[in-house]
Amino acid sequence: MHRFERKQNIFRNKDALNESYQPDRIEERDEEIEEYMEALQPVVDGWEPNNIFIYGNTGVGKTAVTDYLLERLQKDVSSYDDLELSVISLNCKTLNSSYQVAVELVNELRPTGREISSTGYPQQTVFKKLYEELEAIGGTILIALDEIDSIGDRDELLYELPRARANGKLESTKVGVVGISNDFKFREQLDPRVQDTLCEREIQFPPYEAPELENILESRAEIAIVDGAIEQGVLNFCAALAARDSGSARQALDLLRLAGEIAENREANHIERAHVETARSQLEQERVEEGMRELTPHGRLALLAVASRSAKEETPCRGRDIYTEYVTLCESSGSEPLTQRSVHNHLSDLRMLGILSASENRSGSRGNYYSYELDVPFSSAVEAMADVLRLDSEIDTIRRMAAINDVV
Numbered sequence: 001m002h003r004f005e006r007k008q009n010i011f012r013n014k015d016a017l018n019e020s021y022q023p024d025r026i027e028e029r030d031e032e033i034e035e036y037m038e039a040l041q042p043v044v045d046g047w048e049p050n051n052i053f054i055y056g057n058t059g060v061g062k063t064a065v066t067d068y069l070l071e072r073l074q075k076d077v078s079s080y081d082d083l084e085l086s087v088i089s090l091n092c093k094t095l096n097s098s099y100q101v102a103v104e105l106v107n108e109l110r111p112t113g114r115e116i117s118s119t120g121y122p123q124q125t126v127f128k129k130l131y132e133e134l135e136a137i138g139g140t141i142l143i144a145l146d147e148i149d150s151i152g153d154r155d156e157l158l159y160e161l162p163r164a165r166a167n168g169k170l171e172s173t174k175v176g177v178v179g180i181s182n183d184f185k186f187r188e189q190l191d192p193r194v195q196d197t198l199c200e201r202e203i204q205f206p207p208y209e210a211p212e213l214e215n216i217l218e219s220r221a222e223i224a225i226v227d228g229a230i231e232q233g234v235l236n237f238c239a240a241l242a243a244r245d246s247g248s249a250r251q252a253l254d255l256l257r258l259a260g261e262i263a264e265n266r267e268a269n270h271i272e273r274a275h276v277e278t279a280r281s282q283l284e285q286e287r288v289e290e291g292m293r294e295l296t297p298h299g300r301l302a303l304l305a306v307a308s309r310s311a312k313e314e315t316p317c318r319g320r321d322i323y324t325e326y327v328t329l330c331e332s333s334g335s336e337p338l339t340q341r342s343v344h345n346h347l348s349d350l351r352m353l354g355i356l357s358a359s360e361n362r363s364g365s366r367g368n369y370y371s372y373e374l375d376v377p378f379s380s381a382v383e384a385m386a387d388v389l390r391l392d393s394e395i396d397t398i399r400r401m402a403a404i405n406d407v408v
């Protein structure tokens with residue numbers, strides 16, 4: 001008997017719902033595509049390329065549209081004999097300085113075996129090596145830097161690269177930078193000189209609305225899902241949920257994929273609304289758990305202080321009482337407590353992340369204050385904290401107290 005059996009009554013090509021899938025067709029972005037094409041036009045005309053800055057929330061198609069257009073551009077430019085275009089795409093997520101980005105670019109351009117090490121050179125030496133590689137390729141080079149905000153304030157490359165020709169660092173090669181970011185603050189924080197060059201052309205991608213998400217889902221479902229395996233109204237429901245929350249196509253696609261997996265595991269023949277609801281709460285739970293794992297040590301201690309109050313059935317609870325609990329936990333863990341004001345900021349952040357909820361109490365002449373409680377199940381908050389905090393005996397006490405009070 002086989003242990004594994006092929007299941008294909010829901011998905012025809014599940015990979016088409018994955019992040020790495022590149023759609024052949026871009027839905028709903030005609031205006032942005034037009035603006036983007038206009039910004040890229042000098043490449044086709046043989047002039048110096050514009051530097052382009054693309055921004056918008058996560059999942060709104062910045063990368064998908066960029067990949068699609070740069071591929072089309074390369075194809076179309078190849079029909080002109082007097083043009084030579086190269087495109088280098090780099091995701092900067094793990095690169096947090098100009099130095100690291102420059103090393104990565106040099107290594108992208110060099111053949112295997114000739115890469116440079118990621119440490120040990122003066123920055124200008126790495127930049128020089130990069131210019132040498134770019135000069136060796138010649139023609140027009142577009143460098144697409146996704147998640148460009150990761151570079152932080154060590155952004156000298158973003159100033160230098162677009163001006164390399166003007167500053168005599170490159171002779172024949174024309175370079176254009178396409179920066180992509182979902183961090184709205186990044187642009188504001190850039191040095192004005194960098195802002196001027198890098199953001200020569202700016203294109204904003206707004207969040208998707210429900211009907212737009214539904215179209216994106218429909219075109220992807222045609223490829224990914226077996227005919228007739230989606231109940232009426234399911235795509236509309238996924239689109240509505242994602243539009244209300246973030247306007248992200250990634251969220252809508254994730255919801256559909258997980259709903260499909262749930263349907264498959266339940267041996268259903270269709271994806272139903274109930275599967276989407278389960279998928280939504282699972283994704284929500286994952287998001288919150290991820291948020292908890294990324295907290296700073298004091299954010300975790302503040303959360304554990306609320307969990308401790310919750311175990312004693314003492315929530316909703318005022319910030320100052322949570323602070324007392326927090327100070328005790330700091331003492332047990334050997335950390336220096338932050339001020340009450342800073343802990344208050346942590347509580348606000350936890351609220352923004354959807355981990356805590358807060359209600360406002362009006363206390364007359366003494367002003368209003370907030371009471372906090374967990375907005376996630378007690379057990380998931382404590383599990384996530386137990387993984388990362390070294391407070392075993394305190395966490396055991398909190399768990400025992402919760403068991404006595406039937407808090408789950």
Ligand SMILES: Nc1ncnc2c1ncn2[C@@H]1O[C@H](COP(=O)(O)OP(=O)(O)OP(=O)(O)O)[C@@H](O)[C@H]1O
Binds near residue numbers: 216
């Ligand atoms: N207009 C669209 N048509 C078809 N698919 C789309 C469209 N917009 C987004 N997608 C799909 O949604 C997912 C997320 O899109 P994408 O990665 O381009 O978002 P992003 O704006 O670059 O997000 P981030 O800032 O998080 O990188 C991808 O799978 C992409 O193929």
